[in-house]
Amino acid sequence: MELTASQIAYFIAILVILILLLMRKDIILPVIIAIFAIGLLATKDVIKAIQIIYTAILVSGIRLxxxxxxxxxxxxxxxxxxxxxxxxxxxxxxxxxxxxxxxxxxxxxxxxxxxxxxxxxxxxxxxxxxxxxxxxxxxxxxxxxxxxxxxxxxxxxxxxxxxxxQGAPSITAKAAGINTHQLVQNILPIWAVxxxxxxxxxxxxxxxxxxxxxxxxxxxxxxxxxxxxxxxxxxxxxxxxxxxxxxxxxxxxxxxxxxxxxxxxxxxxxxxxxxxxxxxxxxxxxxxxxxxxxxxxxxxxxxxVIIISAFFLLGETSMAKQVIGPHARGYLVDLGTYLSHHIPLNKYTASLLELAMGILTGMSGSGFSGLPLIGALAKTFSSAAFLNPALLASIGQLAAVWTGGGTLIPWSTAVVSAVIDVDSRKISKRNFIPAVLGLISAYIVTVILL
Known part of the structure; x- marks a missing residue:
């Protein structure tokens, strides 16, 4: 699989946004520029790219x-x-x-x-x-x-x-080809730690x-x-x-x-x-x-939040098709596929890929949107490396929900921010160390159990 220009631009934009967040800079303008650039590279049409800026924000607003x-x-x-x-x-x-x-x-x-x-x-x-x-x-x-x-x-x-x-486990388990009870049993020790x-x-x-x-x-x-x-x-x-x-x-x-x-x-x-x-x-x-x-x-x-989500929701296949066109694919989905084709699989790399994909899909601001991909990748990785699909799916689910469910990234904490009247960036900053340590411990437990 080869990455297209628009896919590469999307990944570069994510890195730029992460750097700006670490520098405590506002990312609204870079996000809008990134949406336009991706739309232009995907459609080769300036007028269509301008329309994509509006459409992406509109669809994001409807979802929120x-x-x-x-x-x-x-x-x-x-x-x-x-x-x-x-x-x-x-x-x-x-x-x-x-x-x-x-x-x-x-x-x-x-x-x-x-x-x-x-x-x-x-x-x-x-x-x-x-x-x-x-x-x-x-x-x-x-x-x-x-x-x-x-x-x-x-x-x-x-x-x-x-x-x-059991909303999250049922989505993940279905995509992984296992029953929900099996996933819950396997995720319990990882979740507890x-x-x-x-x-x-x-x-x-x-x-x-x-x-x-x-x-x-x-x-x-x-x-x-x-x-x-x-x-x-x-x-x-x-x-x-x-x-x-x-x-x-x-x-x-x-x-x-x-x-x-x-x-x-x-x-x-x-x-x-x-x-x-x-x-x-x-x-x-x-x-x-x-x-x-x-x-x-x-x-x-x-x-x-609506504008930032407009960019990250392009990582979903359904959102990308709705905004860019029927030929579009979810950029985060493509990244997961690309990585799986270029990294040798064992329990360490498979768990790390599931963790990484959970984090990447969670960056859309939705902890649940990436769960079908998490489950599907767990099924693929487990078959290739003879690993337990429920354990692989578990670490991916935890990473996706912790990242995009309302804890780790600023645009996912808007609910708490609005109710308690606190800047969402301050909440994410306070949550960063606990969330990261939690995910690292989850990865270690997953590797031990595999």
């Missing part, structure tokens, strides 16, 4: 729209609850338990992980993110650390295993930060018991908690997950927003204002 909507609704609901004093009410039960950074770290992390197992992390972060900000700050954890805890335990640890909903390594290393990072950079500026500007709350506010706050608990119960009993779980949380958020506005003066105007503010904040957060 459901996330933008749920986050915007949660931000709007959070603002409404904040105005009626619900933050004072809802944080009281947590204060006595979140006594220190250590207590806060493990309580918040494990709670996020458990919720994410049953309802996936995107709805979970909306449920607990805003409620836990003030108690965590009072305990000595800054907002960046809180965002990092939520993303690592939810979007990293819980989503990479996905043992209860990587999760422990990642969580413990993050714990020490957070502990170091809390000792040397206490979040006093946040605590002083927003005291917990700074204003009185009415009986109506208590009632709405309790109703909000009860409604979301009912949502969790419904998701578990009726096995509602993914887009269904997001829709349930989103609808509930609107109901809570309306209830919060109804006990205030000019509630009709308040309802409009909250929704407008929520969507303005949501779009402000996701605008750069």
């Amino acid at each position: 729209w459901h996330i933008i909507v749920i986050i915007s609704l949660i931000i709007a609901m959070s603002k409404a609850l904040d105005d009626i004093g619900a933050d004072v009410i809802l944080t009281k039960p947590f204060i006595r338990h979140l006594k220190s950074p250590t207590y806060s770290f493990w309580i918040i992390g494990l709670f996020m992980m458990l919720l994410s197992f049953f309802m996936w992390p995107a709805p979970a972060v909306g449920l607990i993110g805003t409620v836990l900000i003030i108690p965590s700050l009072k305990s000595g954890i800054d907002k960046v650390s809180l965002a990092s805890i939520v993303s690592v335990f939810g979007f990293g640890i819980a989503l990479s295993g996905d043992f209860f909903i 990587s999760s422990v390594v990642a969580s413990v290393s993050l714990y020490f990072c957070v502990l170091y930060t809390s000792k040397h950079h206490p979040p006093s500026e946040y605590v002083e500007t927003k005291p917990i018991h700074g204003r009185p709350v009415s009986f109506k506010s208590y009632t709405v706050s309790v109703i909000a908690v009860v409604l979301f608990l009912i949502d969790v119960l419904i998701m578990i009993l009726f096995k509602i997950h993914s887009s269904g779980a997001t829709a349930l949380i989103g609808g509930t958020a609107i109901i809570v927003l309306i209830a919060s506005a109804a006990i205030q003066e000019n509630f009709l105007d308040k309802t409009r204002d909250y929704l407008r503010e929520g969507f303005l904040n949501g779009m402000r957060t996701f605008a750069p």
Whole structure:
């Protein structure tokens, strides 16, 4: 297999973007230039290349729209609850338990992980993110650390295993030609070791930060018991908690997950927003204002994410065909095929290739988009080198989800960034060491087990 000019340009663009990220430079302009260059090389048509810039951004926006909507609704609901004093009410039960950074770290992390197992992390972060900000700050954890805890335990640890909903394992297993149960059994020890390594290393990072950079500026500007709350506010706050608990119960009993779980949380958020506005003066105007503010904040957060995702989604075959044309192929898919044809296979190289392909496909910002390729490569590599396909698929799945699921790269952490109001680049920087150490440990365990 020979690489085309557009494929080479795509790979060079990835390297340039990674270098700029390491230099802490903005990558929006390079991403737009890269989309144009790839479109021009693929079509040999300047007009078509100009159109591809718009089409790529449009398709990316359409794919992200459901996330933008749920986050915007949660931000709007959070603002409404904040105005009626619900933050004072809802944080009281947590204060006595979140006594220190250590207590806060493990309580918040494990709670996020458990919720994410049953309802996936995107709805979970909306449920607990805003409620836990003030108690965590009072305990000595800054907002960046809180965002990092939520993303690592939810979007990293819980989503990479996905043992209860089994969305990720089912996709990977199907492409690898094995059953889901077999994949889950094989991924469990790899997942356990990587999760422990990642969580413990993050714990020490957070502990170091809390000792040397206490979040006093946040605590002083927003005291917990700074204003009185009415009986109506208590009632709405309790109703909000009860409604979301009912949502969790419904998701578990009726096995509602993914887009269904997001829709349930989103609808509930609107109901809570309306209830919060109804006990205030000019509630009709308040309802409009909250929704407008929520969507303005949501779009402000996701605008750069849409453009960056437009480039990396070209790595998917379906996206490339939709944007460039029916003859196009996913550039990341082609890279995986190229590498597999030029590297001798054994348990070390096969595991490394699966790890690398998981990371590369995860760079699209979707931890799941590359799973079919991960499974297919595991099937191919296992046949060529007589290795366990489930173990190979496991390391690839972990790498893909940790990278693109919402932990390692900035444009995948937008959900947590929007809810907790933290720059996504800061979250990724804080997550980098724990995530990388987790993936390295996963690779070592995979090689040992093969």
